[in-house]
Amino acid sequence: MLSKKEKKLIKEIWERLTPVAEDIGSDALLRMFASYPGTKTYFSHLDISPGSAHLCSHGKKIVLAIAEGAKDISQLTVTLAPLQTLHAYQLRIDPTNFKLLSHCMLVTLACYLGSEFTPVAHAAMDKFLSAFAAVLSEKYR
Amino acid sequence: MVKWSDFERATIQDIFSKISYDVVGSAALSRCLIVYPWTQRYFGSFGNLYNAAAITTNPKVAAHGKVIMAGLEKAVKNMDDIKTTYKDLSVLHSEKLQVDPDNFNLLGDCLTIVVAGQMGAAFTPEVQGAFQKFLAVVVASLRKQYY
Numbered sequence: 001m002l003s004k005k006e007k008k009l010i011k012e013i014w015e016r017l018t019p020v021a022e023d024i025g026s027d028a029l030l031r032m033f034a035s036y037p038g039t040k041t042y043f044s045h046l047d048i049s050p051g052s053a054h055l056c057s058h059g060k061k062i063v064l065a066i067a068e069g070a071k072d073i074s075q076l077t078v079t080l081a082p083l084q085t086l087h088a089y090q091l092r093i094d095p096t097n098f099k100l101l102s103h104c105m106l107v108t109l110a111c112y113l114g115s116e117f118t119p120v121a122h123a124a125m126d127k128f129l130s131a132f133a134a135v136l137s138e139k140y141r
Numbered sequence: 142m143v144k145w146s147d148f149e150r151a152t153i154q155d156i157f158s159k160i161s162y163d164v165v166g167s168a169a170l171s172r173c174l175i176v177y178p179w180t181q182r183y184f185g186s187f188g189n190l191y192n193a194a195a196i197t198t199n200p201k202v203a204a205h206g207k208v209i210m211a212g213l214e215k216a217v218k219n220m221d222d223i224k225t226t227y228k229d230l231s232v233l234h235s236e237k238l239q240v241d242p243d244n245f246n247l248l249g250d251c252l253t254i255v256v257a258g259q260m261g262a263a264f265t266p267e268v269q270g271a272f273q274k275f276l277a278v279v280v281a282s283l284r285k286q287y288y
Contacts, residue, residue: 034270
């Protein structure tokens with residue numbers, strides 16, 4: 001459950017990260033590939049080496065989608081409807097991987113925001129990313 | 142037996158030589174109690190854990206953070222046989238403390254995030270990979286004596 005304060009905090013953080021979406025997104029992805037090599041299997045059709053064009057554009061896409069969801073968290077199911085369909089019928093990424101990317105996203109935020117990524121911000125962000133992942137996998141079955 | 146590359150070995154030794162056990166231990170444990178409040182079930186005797194501010198300033202949490210780091214240091218000093226090093230600790234957590242081993246991953250994740258926050262850009266994806274591999278071995282060793 002996200003309080004009003006937490007929703008506001010999350011919205012603000014993602015607003016700030018939108019201009020650096022490429023950096024944040026590609027960093028989180030690289031962390032995921034390094035810590036959980038199994039996740040690379042979903043990217044055999046792309047060049048995911050550090051700094052590659054594919055990695056940057058894909059990282060950017062993910063961060064912008066998360067930022068869009070953060071703008072109005074109560075409308076997540078509406079905002080994510082097209083992405084729900086994409087993930088359920090085309091990408092079919094096992095949902096356990098969403099947790100892995102979420103964790104790496106939190107690590108990226110910790111590195112980027114330093115002491116600003118307080119325990120309260122961390123808790124709010126973890127809850128938001130869990131909710132985001134849950135909505136994303138709603139159409140799977 | 143776990144195989145450690147030179148990079149992994151050096152990275153783990155480096156991280157643990159640089160971090161302040163007091164700061165990191167307390168920060169990781171309090172973060173775990175704040176982000177995953179159900180973990181507070183194991184700390185009934187710690188007094189006020191009512192909100193984030195109370196947890197962050199609770200002296201028993203800080204003291205226990207240090208205990209945890211001392212435990213991790215044993216693994217850092219015996220990387221080639223963490224399983225044996227942790228045999229008694231595993232029995233302690235399963236028989237006496239009766240901690241659900243899934244909680245080890247929660248604390249591990251919080252520790253990763255605290256170290257990341259401290260090291261900033263120096264906590265690269267490769268460094269994170271080594272750190273998480275180390276934590277995975279630690280967690281597996283702590284789970285070993287559960288039955």
